[in-house]
Amino acid sequence: MSSVIEVANVSKAFGPKVVLKNVNIEVEQGESLVIMGGSGTGKTVLLRIIMGLLAPDSGQITIDGKVIQEISIPELFEVRKQIGMCFQMAALFDSMSVFENVAFALKRHTKMTQKEIAVRVDECLAMVGLRGSDKLKPSELSGGMKRRVGFARAIALKPKILLFDEPTTGLDPVMTDVIGRIILDLKHELGVTSITITHDLKSAFMIADRVALIFQGECLAIEKPEAFKVNPNPVIQQFLRGDAEGPFLQDPPPPKRTRQEANL
Amino acid sequence: MLKLFNQVGGSLMEFFSQAGDFTVISTRAIRAILKRPFDFENLMRQFVAVGVNSIPVVLLTGVAVSMVFAVQLAFGFKQFQAQGLASSVEGLAVVRELAPVITGLMMSGRIGSAMAAELGTMQVTEQIDALECLATDPIHYLFVPRLLAALVMLPLLTGLAIYVGYWGGYLILVNVEGQSAYTFASEFYKLIGTRDLRIALTKAMVFGLIIALVGCWRGYRTRGGAEGVGNAPTSSVVTSSLWILVTDFFLTKLMLV
Numbered sequence: 151m152s153s154v155i156e157v158a159n160v161s162k163a164f165g166p167k168v169v170l171k172n173v174n175i176e177v178e179q180g181e182s183l184v185i186m187g188g189s190g191t192g193k194t195v196l197l198r199i200i201m202g203l204l205a206p207d208s209g210q211i212t213i214d215g216k217v218i219q220e221i222s223i224p225e226l227f228e229v230r231k232q233i234g235m236c237f238q239m240a241a242l243f244d245s246m247s248v249f250e251n252v253a254f255a256l257k258r259h260t261k262m263t264q265k266e267i268a269v270r271v272d273e274c275l276a277m278v279g280l281r282g283s284d285k286l287k288p289s290e291l292s293g294g295m296k297r298r299v300g301f302a303r304a305i306a307l308k309p310k311i312l313l314f315d316e317p318t319t320g321l322d323p324v325m326t327d328v329i330g331r332i333i334l335d336l337k338h339e340l341g342v343t344s345i346t347i348t349h350d351l352k353s354a355f356m357i358a359d360r361v362a363l364i365f366q367g368e369c370l371a372i373e374k375p376e377a378f379k380v381n382p383n384p385v386i387q388q389f390l391r392g393d394a395e396g397p398f399l400q401d402p403p404p405p406k407r408t409r410q411e412a413n414l
Numbered sequence: 415m416l417k418l419f420n421q422v423g424g425s426l427m428e429f430f431s432q433a434g435d436f437t438v439i440s441t442r443a444i445r446a447i448l449k450r451p452f453d454f455e456n457l458m459r460q461f462v463a464v465g466v467n468s469i470p471v472v473l474l475t476g477v478a479v480s481m482v483f484a485v486q487l488a489f490g491f492k493q494f495q496a497q498g499l500a501s502s503v504e505g506l507a508v509v510r511e512l513a514p515v516i517t518g519l520m521m522s523g524r525i526g527s528a529m530a531a532e533l534g535t536m537q538v539t540e541q542i543d544a545l546e547c548l549a550t551d552p553i554h555y556l557f558v559p560r561l562l563a564a565l566v567m568l569p570l571l572t573g574l575a576i577y578v579g580y581w582g583g584y585l586i587l588v589n590v591e592g593q594s595a596y597t598f599a600s601e602f603y604k605l606i607g608t609r610d611l612r613i614a615l616t617k618a619m620v621f622g623l624i625i626a627l628v629g630c631w632r633g634y635r636t637r638g639g640a641e642g643v644g645n646a647p648t649s650s651v652v653t654s655s656l657w658i659l660v661t662d663f664f665l666t667k668l669m670l671v
């Protein structure tokens with residue numbers, strides 16, 4: 151098997167609160183995996199464990215054959231150079247301009263000249279449709295622009311793996327589609343392996359080779375979109391319908407009223 | 415009773431785990447000083463933030479403290495008809511204690527707290543995680559320039575405080591108390607030698623080390639959103655001021671023998 155990312159039996163709890171229970175995920179070379187799940191089910195925690203920012207309580211992560219819980223700090227940084235991570239809130243360096251943000255890794259990890267760096271930054275910004283915004287500060291950008299600068303920063307080093315944490319949450323439907331296209335573009339142009347976390351079904355099915363659903367800390371299904379859509383599991387069907395009625399919520403939802411009833 | 419025991423034990427454990435964490439992080443920071451890549455641009459920015467921008471504060475406090483001390487000395491020695499001694503003791507006090515300690519305390523308020531607030535904000539907005547993900551060790555990238563800037567700038571600022579302290583004493587003892595300028599100049603340096611200057615600068619360097627490490631560490635370990643960012647500077651100032659005063663005592667004891 152040529153899996154690039156291998157999540158094996160990973161569990162994580164914060165104090166008494168169990169967030170991930172025995173999660174197993176494998177992502178193959180060039181594959182785009184979409185992970186869905188309700189808010190607060192540990193999707194971000196999973197990505198942070200994959201990046202080595204958090205240590206799992208048990209289980210291990212293997213990236214390109216290296217177990218990241220076992221390698222030394224310098225080796226870990228070498229592995230991270232191959233990975234681009236896009237944070238939920240973009241996490242841009244707010245003391246730097248857009249240009250400096252995107253150029254950050256290039257300046258530190260390559261021997262490129264100023265000119266070559268400028269060309270590469272321009273390329274990356276063009277890929278996310280932000281050419282010409284390089285002199286702005288993060289505080290001058292809208293939410294969608296911040297995310298896209300975050301993308302540009304993550305792809306600057308031409309990583310082999312990209313991780314996206316809710317790239318479309320909080321954006322309007324049009325911008326959501328734009329971001330979905332950017333992710334597809336990156337996949338085609340760079341041939342990257344990617345994991346994308348999203349709640350947005352439309353963009354999920356647009357970019358996914360396989361879809362996974364995390365529910366109560368467990369990975370319910372990991373399969374091709376066509377199979378996922380017809381999976382008989384009631385939790386998955388409820389999630390796909392976007393309905394409050396069903397096993398998905400632990401607490402029962404408020405009663406359903408029609409609009410006329412509510413206007414009484 | 416058992417509950418009290420538990421609480422004391424808990425706080426003690428907390429204290430030791432914090433101290434352990436501080437030691438680990440500080441060691442990593444000091445060892446990272448020699449690591450590549452060397453970030454000249456960032457270092458210059460910190461030199462300006464720590465050194466150049468602190469000059470006004472150090473000028474003012476240096477003059478003010480040495481003036482008030484000179485007033486007290488003049489008054490005190492007048493009781494024994496020993497006004498001549500005031501200049502010598504003023505020199506001793508300014509060079510050995512007042513300049514380094516006051517500079518250290520002021521800087522812990524000015525730059526230590528700024529470091530804690532800046533790194534704290536970066537921590538809660540995930541910018542430090544972003545650094546990690548861009549294969550950059552935050553300890554190397556954030557701590558080292560601040561640490562170097564403090565190590566270099568604190569002695570320089572202390573030198574400045576000694577210099578303006580001399581003129582603060584001069585203003586009071588010569589212009590107000592009417593000693594001769596010549597006596598003041600020779601008496602000021604009478605009880606001190608180059609060794610004392612070395613003591614002052616060593617102290618300043620140690621204080622710089624404390625300020626930068628405590629400030630950066632507090633910021634780096636910030637948890638819990640806006641409230642955490644609010645607490646980081648306060649606790650960094652309290653911790654580093656305390657350590658400045660404690661190490662001042664031991665350094666003085668050690669280096670005077």
Ligand SMILES: Nc1ncnc2c1ncn2[C@@H]1O[C@H](COP(=O)(O)OP(=O)(O)O)[C@@H](O)[C@H]1O
Pocket residue numbers: 164169187188189190191192193194195196
């Ligand atoms: N550093 C942490 N300390 C304690 N609890 C945490 C921490 N990080 C995340 N959690 C908890 O883990 C759960 C999952 O969080 P997260 O992965 O961010 O959810 P999401 O799936 O929405 O991204 C949340 O309930 C959160 O309270």
Ligand SMILES: [Mg+2]
Pocket residue numbers: 193194195238315316
């Ligand atoms: Mg999340």
